Amino acid sequence: MHSELAKLSASEAARRLLGCRLVRQLDGQAVAVIIVETEAYDQTDAASHSYNGRTQRTEVMFGQAGYLYVYFTYGMHYCCNVVVGSEGHGAAVLIRAVQPISGTDIIARRRPRGGVELTNGPAKLCQALGIDMRMNGHDLAQPPFELVLTAPLANESVATTTRIGISKAKDVKWRYYIKGNDYVSGI
DNA sequence: TGCCTGATGTTCT
DNA sequence: GAACATCAGGCAC
Structure with missing residues (x-):
């Protein structure tokens, strides 16, 4: 597991995960992507x-950092989160967008649209990387889906805004993205 | 180019 | 029974 993530708050971890790599084994090949956009979610939020406490669905969020929390939304889409913070504290970072760096052809086969449309949204990247409820609770230190922490980005290359697509706590600036990256969803 | 809407399952009230 | 951390296609302009 990723002990570094256990020491960070949701917002710190959301910023920390920018620029880090995800490696997914798909069809017997490795697909690597860089995280370019995240949002922080915490039990105080x-x-x-x-926010409403531990339930069957959110159980994973209260578990160990470095695990994958997948949820299903709007009847058709999955979104994936990285659990962060100490065990027993419900916090996670939503991966909103990624940039493919290798295995792009594998992703392109799974997504009808090409270019930045491959992975510039939370449900799109889940489709592209073949993530569904079966991956919920997966340890991101293990194949077939691994998180690789890389050096933190410089402050000046990271932008902070309010989050997207939510109806509560809209004014909290817990969305982070890499400035100037084409794969970041609507700015 | 940009708004509007349909699709559709899980969770919680 | 309503809400929901969404996306893509259709239609109007």
């Missing part, structure tokens, strides 16, 4: 699934 009304927009978070963990």
Whole structure:
């Protein structure tokens, strides 16, 4: 597991994960992507699934850092989160967008649209990387889906805004993205 | 180019 | 029974 993530708050971890790599084994090949956009969610935050306490669905969010929390939304889409913070604290970082760096052809086969449309949204990247409820609770230190922490980005290359697509706690600036990256969803 | 809407399952009230 | 951390296609302009 990733002990470094256990020491960070949701917002710190969301910023920390920018620029880090995800490696997914798909069709017997490795697909690597860089995280370019994230959002932080915490149990003290009304927009978070963990806000109303531990439930069957949010159990993973209260578990160990470095695990994958997948949820299903709007009847058709999956979104994936990285659990962060100490065990027993419900916090996670939503991966909103990634940039493919290798295995792009594998991703392109799974997504009808090409270019930045491959992975510039939370549900799109889940489709592209073949993530569904079966991956919920997966340890991101293990194949077939691994998180590789890289050096933190410089402050000046990271932008902070309010989050997207939520109805509560809209004014909290817990969305982070890499400035100037084409794969970042609507700015 | 940009708004509007349909699709559709899980969770919680 | 309503809400929902979404996306893509269709239609109007």
